[in-house]
Amino acid sequence: MFLGSDRLVEGVLYQLEAKRLPQFFPANMEYRALEWQKNSTSQLHEEHRYLRNVIPPYYLELVADATLKSYWRKRALRLFLRRCGVSDSFLATWHADESKRDFLYRLFPKLEDTRGDSGLHLVNRMADALIQQTSFPDLQGWEDSTEKIENAKEAVQALRTYRSAQQTDVVNEKQKADARKRAEAINAEIRARASDLNKLEEQLTEISKRLGTKEAGYVFQDWFYKLVDYFEIHNRQPYVVDGRQIDGSITVDGTTYLVELKFTREQSDAPDIDSFFKKVNAKADNTMGVMFSISGYSSVAINEASGPKGLLLLFDHNHIYMLLHGTCSMEELVCRVRRHASQTGEAYLVARYFNS
Numbered sequence: 066m067f068l069g070s071d072r073l074v075e076g077v078l079y080q081l082e083a084k085r086l087p088q089f090f091p092a093n094m095e096y097r098a099l100e101w102q103k104n105s106t107s108q109l110h111e112e113h114r115y116l117r118n119v120i121p122p123y124y125l126e127l128v129a130d131a132t133l134k135s136y137w138r139k140r141a142l143r144l145f146l147r148r149c150g151v152s153d154s155f156l157a158t159w160h161a162d163e164s165k166r167d168f169l170y171r172l173f174p175k176l177e178d179t180r181g182d183s184g185l186h187l188v189n190r191m192a193d194a195l196i197q198q199t200s201f202p203d204l205q206g207w208e209d210s211t212e213k214i215e216n217a218k219e220a221v222q223a224l225r226t227y228r229s230a231q232q233t234d235v236v237n238e239k240q241k242a243d244a245r246k247r248a249e250a251i252n253a254e255i256r257a258r259a260s261d262l263n264k265l266e267e268q269l270t271e272i273s274k275r276l277g278t279k280e281a282g283y284v285f286q287d288w289f290y291k292l293v294d295y296f297e298i299h300n301r302q303p304y305v306v307d308g309r310q311i312d313g314s315i316t317v318d319g320t321t322y323l324v325e326l327k328f329t330r331e332q333s334d335a336p337d338i339d340s341f342f343k344k345v346n347a348k349a350d351n352t353m354g355v356m357f358s359i360s361g362y363s364s365v366a367i368n369e370a371s372g373p374k375g376l377l378l379l380f381d382h383n384h385i386y387m388l389l390h391g392t393c394s395m396e397e398l399v400c401r402v403r404r405h406a407s408q409t410g411e412a413y414l415v416a417r418y419f420n421s
Contacts, residue, residue: 131224134220311324
């Protein structure tokens with residue numbers, strides 16, 4: 066395994082010649098090659114020994130937070146980690162259904178357990194690269210790019226502040242306290258955003274006590290997008306276009322799906338399907354729709370949504386609990402029902418038949 070012995074970061078060269086810097090770091094990270102060239106090996110090792118003695122555990126939380134907020138796409142994060150020295154053999158263990166957050170939290174504990182300073186050198190390389198960022202190309206082009214970039218800048222600044230404090234002999238005590246407070250807040254934010262599935266299930270149980278009320282419908286809507294965020298599915302929350310209320314959208318495997326949420330005591334019926342179909346049909350050709358109806362569907366509704374060129378996929382509470390119990394990811398859920406629809410023309414697949 067990649068991180069199981071003295072060769073944990075095998076193949077990682079901490080000392081980079083100035084001429085090799087561009088191939089390890091993106092162009093927007095304005096590394097000062099001459100400064101690196103001037104530092105001797107002994108000076109750098111001495112610096113990292115100093116850092117090792119004073120770095121508390123939340124240093125890794127700062128690095129993880131800045132990494133997750135700077136790189137939204139898995140592909141971009143994978144390239145960044147490779148450039149920082151994570152070997153291809155370990156990157157190969159990153160499965161398609163493993164989130165960025167989970168992968169980093171699998172990587173970092175192993176780096177902490179590395180004998181010697183090789184693991185620490187790699188973490189510090191990541192920190193140095195993140196701190197040198199002047200722009201965030203991977204965050205451009207999203208509907209919420211401004212928010213994503215602001216969050217990334219805040220995370221990088223927190224890391225920069227702390228890193229600078231650790232590398233300076235004379236550090237203002239207030240800066241240390243602020244850095245620690247920020248690190249603790251980031252740690253709490255990461256855990257909250259992780260949205261443990263058990264907690265989400267408890268929240269849904271609580272919301273269900275008000276099933277059928279207008280207020281509960283809005284709460285369920287907010288809850289649904291917490292679930293979507295947990296599975297790191299790109300989404301747009303509810304909006305209005307041409308006078309029509311759209312309950313948001315999700316993008317799965319390159320296809321954009323309009324979302325329709327029903328949190329009623331009654332099953333969704335044909336009029337609900339017809340209304341949603343009109344919303345979807347008015348959009349671009351590659352747009353489809355996913356309806357999540359907590360109380361399920363009438364047989365007429367299922368027939369209305371089905372057909373040889375159906376645009377709708379139907380889900381109920383059983384599918385939601387498949388997600389909450391870790392049976393599958395949201396991407397797997399949507400893709401499985403879409404495959405079923407393509408093969409049979411049926412927009413609805415009963416949850417217990419998923420493995421058949």
